[in-house]
Amino acid sequence: MTTQTTTPKTAGTPTAGDTSGLIGMPPHIGRALATGGGALTVASTFLAWTWTAEFPGDLTVYGYPGGLQVLVLIAGALTTLFGLASYGVRGLRRLVPAGGDAALKFAALAAFAATWYTMIAISAQLGGLVNLEPGGYIAAAVTLIALLGALALPFERPAPDPFDPDDTGWEQFKHTSSQNWQTIRAAFTSSIPRPVPALPSYAEILIIVGILAVALLVFTYGIGTEYDELFVGFLIVAGLGFTALHRAGLIAQATEITARHQNITVCGAFIAAACFPFTQSDDQYATLGVYILIFATVALGLNIVVGLAGLLDLGYVAFLGVGAYAASMVSGSPSSPFDLHLPFWAAVLVGAAASLVFGVLIGAPTLRLRGDYLAIVTLGFGEIFRITANNLDGTSGPDVTNGSNGISSIPDLDILGFDMGIAHDIGGFTIGRFANYFFLMLLITAVVVLVFRRSGDSRIGRAWVAIREDETAALAMGINGFRVKLIAFAVGASLAGLAGTVQAHVTYTVTPEQYLFAGTTPPNSAFLLAAVVLGGMGTIAGPLIGAALLFLIPNKLQFLDDYQLFAFGLALVLLMRFRPEGLVANRRRKLELHEEAEAPTTLSKTGA
Structure with missing residues (x-):
């Protein structure tokens, strides 16, 4: 019975x-x-x-x-x-x-x-x-x-999950x-x-x-x-x-629709972004727009290193500084040690090439490290770059960067006779200086998005993902881990240098204090990494949205004074708690962080 x-x-x-x-x-x-x-x-x-x-x-x-x-x-x-x-x-x-x-x-x-x-x-x-x-x-x-x-x-x-009656008290508590x-x-x-x-x-x-x-x-x-x-x-x-x-x-329904028409969505997104300057009556908010694009483009480049290859880089902002310094030295600035005034296309190539070279030089001896050790090395590189730029002032070292004064009076760009430093009338709309740079930065962002999409879908992109998921297994399958990681490091560095060339002309001045690991305002390495994680690692829209939020919100919360970073940090903690995969979730990443929704957490025991 x-x-x-x-x-x-x-x-x-x-x-x-x-x-x-x-x-x-x-x-x-x-x-x-x-x-x-x-x-x-x-x-x-x-x-x-x-x-x-x-x-x-x-x-x-x-x-x-x-x-x-x-x-x-x-x-x-x-x-x-x-x-x-x-x-x-x-x-x-x-x-x-x-x-x-x-x-x-x-x-x-x-x-x-x-x-x-x-x-x-x-x-x-x-x-x-x-x-x-x-x-x-x-x-x-x-x-x-x-x-x-x-x-x-x-x-x-x-419905409550079944639990083993033989579990410890701690397991039952959990x-x-x-x-x-x-x-x-x-x-x-x-x-x-x-x-x-x-x-x-x-x-x-x-x-x-x-x-x-x-x-x-x-x-x-x-x-x-x-x-x-x-x-x-x-x-x-x-x-x-x-x-x-x-x-x-x-x-979710909108995500499915846009995924079925991905090319139309990407083109439409850039057209919508191009309409932004026409909604502004002056350059007050177009200024924020161009800085957001610079920040977002650099974050998307970092997404190749962190999101695709899984390399934790804490000194990435240094590559932005290398590109900015290289471009400012050859763009006709009176404080530059070189008497050069190259056209914009040449300055872009110089900035991107300089960042690429530094990426290879830093990556070659360090990319055999993994995890926290690699993060510490990249953090050191970022600080070394800033200190070196400070010391190349003619006193502590050769006069190359003017030390803490930086390279100033960088002239505005002149592309095919179009002076980007003055306002222009287009279709009855007056497009000011920052709106001109907004369109230029939007074009560069499109190039970076194209590079990210093509590389992510390529053979090398799949190798990056394999290295990120399990480097030991990838090496066992014949992937040259060192070469693959070095390519990711070099590509990410060159994209940051590309954005740095425009930043140098937008800000007129390049100084070492602009490229810190952490600070109250972006861009810096901490905010760049947060933009990638917050937006969604391994996606295109994620870092763009994350960078826009991380630049706009601190700029608008300045009235909080000493409580600004507290409120901002609290918001990040809550967001990461309830949506750890980011605002725009990569499908693989979402499954990794929500395994309990895909499979039972415990196995039932059967007995005779």
């Missing part, structure tokens, strides 16, 4: 397939509150939130949202759309191919966070809650109601902690995929055009935020809004 023992269910204990929200409210009421709260949030942005125009954005106008109200309006609209889609409204099902409850939670959280941040900012800046108009109180109330309703929606709790974490995480996840009919090719191409247009609009809005409060609100809505779109399945 077999006796079956059942354990009574404890209240509040998660079980497999159990569906309930985080708060005790019927799901249909929660969905109604979330959807209605989102609609009322949109309506509340047309009311005045404060009585005085002293708060930036002028939130005193009825019937016309301004400043932070626009961001709340967008978050409220997303909440409403996801709420209607979760009801199965005809025509909105495509908005939630992976299910709408998780997306609705994050959209409601975005509206709530942006609204309450605005209320706190108004009270702190103007001196108390008395400065709020009734519209502000209404907005705060309806967003809170929408968030509470969203948190009442059901979610699928993951198992229990993992299950508790999965339960909390499941509150903001959705696991009910919904099939979406395939679209014709022309419709997918139109979707790609729309995605690129939205990306350009978001980037232009973010880089053009005129005051600190607006940029913080932009980060809140953009971050949580992107997460909502991801939970809805729209990001």
Whole structure:
């Protein structure tokens, strides 16, 4: 006789397939509150939130949202759309191919966070809650109601993994902690995929055009935020809004569409980027644009070394400095020790060749090292370059680099009679100096992307990946590891030198302090490596997006003063915790970091 023992269910204990929200409210009421709260949030942005125009954005106008109200309006609209889609409204099902409850939670959280941040900012800046108009109180109330309703929606709790009763106490502790974490995480996840009919090719191409247009609009809005409060609100809505779109399945769907039309996507991305200077009335934000492109191009070159070949290089910024110094010495600067003024194409070749030579000279004796040892050697090279450039001042050594003063008064480029230092009128638009260099840097970025794509898909690219995955196994299969790694090092160094030639002319001056291992502003080796890891190693779009964020966010967070790096570092920690594969995930890398989703973590034991 077999006796079956059942354990009574404890209240509040998660079980497999159990569906309930985080708060005790019927799901249909929660969905109604979330959807209605989102609609009322949109309506509340047309009311005045404060009585005085002293708060930036002028939130005193009825019937016309301004400043932070626009961001709340967008978050409220997303909440409403996801709420209607979760009801199965005809025509909105495509908005939630992976299910709408998780997306609705994050959209409601975005509206709530942006609204309450605005209320706190108004009270702190103007001196108390008395400065709020009734519209502000209404907005705060309806967003809170929408968030509470969203948190009442059901979610699928993951079934607990079986564990061996003979495991140690530590193994059981880890198992229990993992299950508790999965339960909390499941509150903001959705696991009910919904099939979406395939679209014709022309419709997918139109979707790609729309995605690129939205990306350009978001980037232009973010880089053009005129005051600190607006940029913080932009980060809140953009971050949580992107997460909502991801939970809805729209990001995965867009990734599949762009992968099927990769060439069209790449060409369209460069066309969209080329439209950026035409959206600016002056060079104020075009300046940030050209520096972002320089930083992004160098990060993409580093991605060959780190992302494809798996070589940890902590002194990569030195190759950028070698290219900049080499180009500045032959471009007609009066402080250069050489009386040369080569045309741009020749200066580019000199800068890239100098970086390539230094890459080979440094890589040849050191690339037989692996891991941390190679990282320490490359870190030393970066410091040696900076100290050497400081000492070549005519006192401590030969007069080559002018020491800490650097090489200054580097003239603007003149390419085929086109002076890049003056403004030009193109089609009724005035293109200033930094916009000229933006187009030039965009062309160089296209060359680097082409090199990355062709090399990554080639035989040498597959050898890089093999070395990265398991160097010992690659060597056993006949791959010449030293030669393959040296090629990666040389190619990455030459691409950094290529970007350095343009940087020298953009900044007018090249000094050793521009090429540190770490600092408060990029480019430096630490930020370059963070851009590759944050964006997504082994991808093209990843380092470009990561570099743009890592350059733009510190530039906009300068008002935090001493807390700038703290806030920035906290954001990086959270992002790496919840998305360790990067913003744009390489498929292999994603599987490595999320093995628990692909295979069972434990094997069941059978006995006689």
